[in-house]
Amino acid sequence: MNRYPLWKYLIVLAAFVFAVIYALPNVFGEDPAIQISPTRTTKVDATTLARVERVLKQANIEYRGTVLDETSAKVRFGDPEVQLRARDLVQTELGDTYTVAVNLLPATPRALQVLGAKPMYLGLDLRGGVHFLMQVDTRAVLKKASENAADDIRRVLREAKVRYVTVNRLESGAVETVFRDAAQFEQARDVVRKELRDLELSDNRRDSEYVLTARMSEKVLLDKHRYALEQNITALRNRVNELGVAEPVIQQQGQDRIVVQLPGVQDTARAKEILGRTATLEIMLVDEGANTGDTSIGTKMYRMRDGRQIPLKNRVIYSGENIIDAAPGFDSRTNQSIVSITLDARGAAINQRVTGENVNKRMAVVYIEIKSKSKLDANGQPVLDAEGRPVRVSERVEEVITAPVIRQQLGKRFQIEGLDNTQEANELSLLLRAGALAAPVEIIEERTIGPSLGADNIQRGFHSTWIGFAAIAVFMILYYAAFGVISILALAVNVLLLLALLSIMQATLTLPGMAGIALTVGMAIDANVLINERIREELRNGNTPHASIFAGYERAFGTILDSNITTLIAGLALLAFGSGPVRGFAVVLCLGILTSMFSAVMVSRAIVNLYYGNRRKLERVAIGNTAWHKA
Amino acid sequence: MEFFRIRKDIPFMRYALIFNVISIITFVLAVVFLITKGLNLGVDFTGGTVMEVSYAQPANVPEIRSSLEKLGLHDVAVQNFGTSRDVLIRLPVDVLIRLPVKEGVSSAKLSDSVMESLRKADPSVQKRRVEFVGPQVGKELFENGAMALLVVSAGIVLYLWFRFEWKFGVAAIIANLHDVVIILGCFAFFQWEFSLTVLAAVLAILGYSVNESVVVFDRVRENFRKMRKATVPQIIDNAITSTMSRTIITHGCTQLAVLSMLLFGGETLHYFALALTIGILFGIYSSVLVASPIVMWLGVSREDMLPPKKETAESTP
Numbered sequence: 001m002n003r004y005p006l007w008k009y010l011i012v013l014a015a016f017v018f019a020v021i022y023a024l025p026n027v028f029g030e031d032p033a034i035q036i037s038p039t040r041t042t043k044v045d046a047t048t049l050a051r052v053e054r055v056l057k058q059a060n061i062e063y064r065g066t067v068l069d070e071t072s073a074k075v076r077f078g079d080p081e082v083q084l085r086a087r088d089l090v091q092t093e094l095g096d097t098y099t100v101a102v103n104l105l106p107a108t109p110r111a112l113q114v115l116g117a118k119p120m121y122l123g124l125d126l127r128g129g130v131h132f133l134m135q136v137d138t139r140a141v142l143k144k145a146s147e148n149a150a151d152d153i154r155r156v157l158r159e160a161k162v163r164y165v166t167v168n169r170l171e172s173g174a175v176e177t178v179f180r181d182a183a184q185f186e187q188a189r190d191v192v193r194k195e196l197r198d199l200e201l202s203d204n205r206r207d208s209e210y211v212l213t214a215r216m217s218e219k220v221l222l223d224k225h226r227y228a229l230e231q232n233i234t235a236l237r238n239r240v241n242e243l244g245v246a247e248p249v250i251q252q253q254g255q256d257r258i259v260v261q262l263p264g265v266q267d268t269a270r271a272k273e274i275l276g277r278t279a280t281l282e283i284m285l286v287d288e289g290a291n292t293g294d295t296s297i298g299t300k301m302y303r304m305r306d307g308r309q310i311p312l313k314n315r316v317i318y319s320g321e322n323i324i325d326a327a328p329g330f331d332s333r334t335n336q337s338i339v340s341i342t343l344d345a346r347g348a349a350i351n352q353r354v355t356g357e358n359v360n361k362r363m364a365v366v367y368i369e370i371k372s373k374s375k376l377d378a379n380g381q382p383v384l385d386a387e388g389r390p391v392r393v394s395e396r397v398e399e400v401i402t403a404p405v406i407r408q409q410l411g412k413r414f415q416i417e418g419l420d421n422t423q424e425a426n427e428l429s430l431l432l433r434a435g436a437l438a439a440p441v442e443i444i445e446e447r448t449i450g451p452s453l454g455a456d457n458i459q460r461g462f463h464s465t466w467i468g469f470a471a472i473a474v475f476m477i478l479y480y481a482a483f484g485v486i487s488i489l490a491l492a493v494n495v496l497l498l499l500a501l502l503s504i505m506q507a508t509l510t511l512p513g514m515a516g517i518a519l520t521v522g523m524a525i526d527a528n529v530l531i532n533e534r535i536r537e538e539l540r541n542g543n544t545p546h547a548s549i550f551a552g553y554e555r556a557f558g559t560i561l562d563s564n565i566t567t568l569i570a571g572l573a574l575l576a577f578g579s580g581p582v583r584g585f586a587v588v589l590c591l592g593i594l595t596s597m598f599s600a601v602m603v604s605r606a607i608v609n610l611y612y613g614n615r616r617k618l619e620r621v622a623i624g625n626t627a628w629h630k631a
Numbered sequence: 632m633e634f635f636r637i638r639k640d641i642p643f644m645r646y647a648l649i650f651n652v653i654s655i656i657t658f659v660l661a662v663v664f665l666i667t668k669g670l671n672l673g674v675d676f677t678g679g680t681v682m683e684v685s686y687a688q689p690a691n692v693p694e695i696r697s698s699l700e701k702l703g704l705h706d707v708a709v710q711n712f713g714t715s716r717d718v719l720i721r722l723p724v725d726v727l728i729r730l731p732v733k734e735g736v737s738s739a740k741l742s743d744s745v746m747e748s749l750r751k752a753d754p755s756v757q758k759r760r761v762e763f764v765g766p767q768v769g770k771e772l773f774e775n776g777a778m779a780l781l782v783v784s785a786g787i788v789l790y791l792w793f794r795f796e797w798k799f800g801v802a803a804i805i806a807n808l809h810d811v812v813i814i815l816g817c818f819a820f821f822q823w824e825f826s827l828t829v830l831a832a833v834l835a836i837l838g839y840s841v842n843e844s845v846v847v848f849d850r851v852r853e854n855f856r857k858m859r860k861a862t863v864p865q866i867i868d869n870a871i872t873s874t875m876s877r878t879i880i881t882h883g884c885t886q887l888a889v890l891s892m893l894l895f896g897g898e899t900l901h902y903f904a905l906a907l908t909i910g911i912l913f914g915i916y917s918s919v920l921v922a923s924p925i926v927m928w929l930g931v932s933r934e935d936m937l938p939p940k941k942e943t944a945e946s947t948p
Contacts (some may be wrong), residue, residue: 125899133768266758269743444765446743453683454761460897467895468888475884479634499770512828515900519907522888523839526881530846533877559849560792563842570838571785574831577779579772582831589835624633 003613004606009258012606015598022500025112025119030470031064031103032083033076034090035246036358037099038398044098049073055093061086067105067362076105102264103246104588120503123510123584126458128451130271133234136256141439145216146173148297148324149199151345152216153177157413162188174215175199178206185210226441233258233412239274258441267577268448281320285354286362286403303494304400312364312400322347328425331417337425339416348412356409364403365416368396374396401428403455441460461514469495476525478609480532482622486611489603490604494524499597502588510584520592526563527600531556545618553605560600563595635876637792643871644864647924654921658809661816665717673826676773678766680722680741687755689715698752704829706786713898717759720745750813774829782839783809792843795848798929803844806922811838812912817909818902828903836910839885843878850874851926867923882915 009461035430036052049068052075056063061082067074075214077083083102090102104127108120124131147557153175157164165178177192179185183202189212193201199214216224233250238362241246249261265271287299299311325342339408343351355363465610472491476484498517504511543551571593574586610616643650674681684690695718696709704722712719721742744762749756783803791800812831818825850870858866889911893904 006664065812135765135767268761414696443763445768446761446763448741448758450685450757450759452685452757456897457899460895460900464892464895464900465888468891471887471891472884475887479880510902512831513897515828515896518888518892518896519885522885523842525884526842529877529881529884533874533880537873559846562849565843566787566790566841567835567838568846569790570783570834570841572782573779573786574834577775577782578827578831582825582827585828585831585835607767 002609004609007539008602009606009610010538012603015497016604019493019496019500020113021112022117022503024498025106025108025503026499027117028107028109030119031076031078031107032080033103033105033486034073034083034087035072035074035101035103036090037072037137037241038176044068044071048094048098052090053094053529055089056086059085059089061089074103074105099241099244101244101246113510116504118503118506120499121506121511122253122262122454122458123235123513123581124263124447124454125449125506125511125581126454126461127263127452127513128253128266128449128510129261130265130268130449131262131447132259132271132275132443133253133262133443133445134260135444136229136232136258137440137442138225138228141224142173142221144324145221148176148344149196149214149216152177152196153192153199156191157188157557160187160191160193164188172215172466173221174213177212177214179210179212180208182210185212202595210550210612229256229258231439232439232441236260236275243271243274252554257444264451266450268446272443279402281323282366282368284312284315284316284364284366285358288365289403302364302398303398310364310400310403312366317363318343318347318350322350324428328422329415330422330430334417336417337419339419339425339429340413341416342413352411353411355406355414362403362405365401366400367399381433383404389408438577447531453496454543458514461518465514465518465521468518472521476528479624480613481624483497483535483608483624485530486602486604487525487605489519489607490528490599493525493603494592494596494599495521495597498588498592503597507587509588510581512581512585513588516585516588516592520588520596523567524592524596524600527556527560527596528604529598530559531604532623535621539621539623544613545621549608549612549621553608554603556560557601565599568593585600634879637872637875638866638867640811640872641875642864643868643920643925644927647927648921651924654809654917657709657813657816661813661819662668662904663810664816670771670815670819670825671822672773673824673829674721674764675771676764677723677825678764678767678769680761680763681719682722682745682758682762683741683760684718684720684721684746684749685757685759686716686718686753690718692718692754694752695749697747700747702748704745705716709722712715714729717898726920728871758886768872772827776827777894779830779834780811780837781852783834785839787841791845791848795852796931798926798931798935799844799848802922802925802929803841803918805925806844806917807837807840807914809921810910811837814906814909815911818906823902823905826902828900832903832910833916836907836914840910840914843882843914844922846874846877846917851923851931863927869928871919871923874917878915882911886911 004085036044036048048069049066053063053066053071056573062078062239063337064085066076077086086202086353087102091098106113111432142394146169149168157177162186163179165180166176168176168178170176172333177188179188189201189203192212192214194201196214198216200217200219202213202214202215204211211228211556229252233252237248237250238261240250240262243265245262245264245265249259251259253259260275262271268336298314300314301309304310317560320345323341325340326346327340329338329340330336331338396605402416402419416428419428435580441569469491473488474546476487480487503514507513531552534556538548538551539545541617571590572584575590578586667946672799688780690711692709692711696707699707699720705724708719708721710719711717722792724746742763746756748757770913784807787807788797788804789801791803814833814836817823823829847870850873853865854861854866854870858869861869886908889907890902892900895903
């Protein structure tokens with residue numbers, strides 16, 4: 001009656017092995033490490049790594065190992081002090097074209113790594129760092145879009161030689177064009193409908209005037225909205241790379257918010273300065289007359305991506321802020337990758353004039369960025385300030401991305417040709433878009449957690465969970481004897497399973513999440529108590545031990561299911577409506593309910609069956625005193 | 632070991648009226664405190680800046696206050712946080728509005744200038760935590776929290792309606808909202824800080840406390856089948872009495888875990904654990920002595936509980 005078929009034991013055993021393997025990495029913790037990532041122009045490969053290793057050996061810095069993956073190289077160390085020294089050393093060796101960041105790497109043994117076992121991902125409140133929540137001003141996006149629509153209408157009407165009175169932008173984002181006579185109005189409507197397909201048109205008469213109202217369709221507006229957000233995220237990601245932060249989080253949250261989390265960063269002022277900074281593009285003419293290396297007044301030498309020098313005329317024709325859009329594409333005639341650029345009205349006007357005057361000359365696209373880096377003294381050591389932090393200095397970095405020949409007069413839309421492949425086209429259009437933010441952002445939430453507080457939080461959360469577990473274990477064993485031991489074993493499997501799931505999912509563990517684990521420990525015992533009490537009750541009613549155990553588990557199951565599902569409902573609602581730390585708590589709560597149901601019902605039953613199931617004559621079970629009722 | 636040697640059913644339902652009067656009084660008191668005193672909403676909800684700083688030696692709170700006043704920050708709460716060396720500084724959001732905002736100085740930069748002036752007074756000061764929340768975010772969080780409370784309540788009623796009967800759903804949710812209101816009442820009365828994590832605790836209690844009601848209801852349903860001759864109050868009394876041991880032990884265990892969090896979890900989890908503690912204590916009381924009488928008064932009968940199909944569905948889980 002109390003025997004499990006073999007497969008049920010195997011399931012329990014498999015769950016246990018799984019739980020141990022995937023919870024284990026958390027025991028090994030993490031090694032301090034440095035992460036070397038390439039920037040646009042460089043790659044990280046075996047030679048880079050060899051350079052790094054040579055430098056470290058020369059300086060007598062011991063390292064524990066190196067990892068080379070597709071995007072970066074990582075070197076792990078024994079302690080954090082060595083890590084910081086190595087970071088400065090490697091950064092100096094490799095120069096600005098690489099980003100060297102401090103990082104933590106799991107110290108998980110290789111055998112476990114092969115299985116994909118990783119320690120839990122710790123939230124900022126457990127390891128320190130800064131968190132920003134940014135509000136994207138989407139009204140600015142819509143305003144810009146409607147300005148462009150107005151410009152477009154004026155342009156197509158002028159080109160079609162239609163006379164209009166005014167073109168007005170309305171508060172709602174719609175654009176009204178006013179006409180005096182019906183014929184012009186009709187003609188305008190046809191032209192706009194044909195040329196500007198994104199616009200939805202409606203018309204009405206006002207006194208003696210004909211009014212054509214154009215508005216962007218919901219879909220187009222939504223696209224623009226989404227696009228602005230994507231571009232902002234890309235731009236922020238590029239800027240965060242500058243900070244040399246390992247594992248930053250840059251995510252959309254809700255309709256128009258962006259979360260930026262920078263683990264390990266404490267200097268919020270600098271982080272904000274860099275996040276708020278604008279990288280930009282400038283379009284200049286190539287000084288065809290000047291020779292390489294010779295700089296006359298009005299001409300300056302620039303570096304191209306491949307390292308060649310190119311002389312450019314100093315005057316900036318227009319800059320990145322005039323670029324509305326850049327998209328990679330393919331020219332079907334020449335079979336070449338291209339990037340299509342769209343300029344705003346001002347940029348278009350300038351572009352038209354300048355390119356008209358300079359056909360068959362070359363035009364250069366220059367990428368400009370303000371980079372900051374540690375100030376170094378004469379010996380190549382970083383200069384420290386009064387608080388022992390490296391002093392940062394800013395430097396303007398300029399680079400020519402491309403310098404194509406102007407074939408004809410250009411206007412609002414034009415193409416950049418002469419690119420090697422689609423990848424380059426993708427990168428260039430990304431760069432053109434990524435330089436500036438598509439819409440202004442404002443920091444509406446900012447949290448900084450000091451590293452000492454993070455360590456404190458971990459320790460306290462950990463302690464309180466263990467103390468709670470130990471107290472419950474002592475009580476359960478005293479109260480339920482052998483069944484108490486079984487309950488605690490099941491509870492231990494539950495905690496292991498929960499840790500394993502959290503590690504596998506790489507869910508972010510936060511302080512409320514740790515509280516969730518502690519709470520789950522307390523709540524999970526409920527199922528075991530229900531079962532044990534039920535068994536006692538059945539024994540009191542005079543049933544045989546085997547029948548009591550059987551009935552105890554069977555009868556308690558319905559109750560366990562009902563009571564856990566109600567808690568699960570609460571957990572899911574928290575998950576849906578909560579944000580940040582509350583979600584962390586909710587994830588743990590929901591997972592904890594699932595694992596505790598499994599462990600209380602399957603695991604504890606398996607142990608009981610294994611222990612008692614094969615005894616044909618079972619006189620009594622050790623579940624505490626049940627004799628009083630009969631007496 | 633055995634704590635509960637109850638041979639006869641305790642006639643809980645005979646005293647149902649008394650318990651309900653007590654419940655109504657505590658409930659009304661809680662509502663009165665909520666209205667008159669209001670919740671002491673944390674920075675999560677109101678917006679504003681909270682800073683936790685730590686000194687090498689015991690902190691001089693009045694000195695910190697005066698150096699903040701020199702910055703033009705009045706209405707600032709400065710208090711010790713856990714130990715005498717740790718200090719919590721709370722700047723309400725309207726402080727920022729009254730500050731002469733310079734070009735390009737966003738409210739988020741405030742913490743930097745505060746740190747600077749504190750460092751001048753005592754260089755040993757360390758930034759442990761800074762949280763700045765805009766008022767808009769806070770308002771949204773509050774709305775989301777209220778929404779979550781509603782969804783959880785509705786979800787639980789629906790589930791219990793589906794699994795038991797509507798009377799049980801209604802009774803359970805009244806009993807549990809009673810717990811929630813009393814937790815909120817305590818927070819209002821003592822003016823404890825009500826933060827986002829406390830809200831999470833309240834919602835967790837809502838789910839957790841229903842557990843209790845469900846366990847009793849489950850037994851009531853079973854008793855309706857087994858005790859064919861008993862009256863409804865007798866059935867409920869027996870259900871409560873026979874689950875008593877389990878109720879106390881389960882809550883005791885959960886309380887052990889929460890207590891350990893309250894004592895050893897540090898300041899950050901303090902109010903979270905406190906809300907759970909109150910919730911657990913009232914959870915036992917309400918599920919046994921509030922939910923069951925309501926079910927009784929809603930007129931639950933044997934016919935409600937005995938749909939012929941359920942009988943078979945129940946025995947094969």
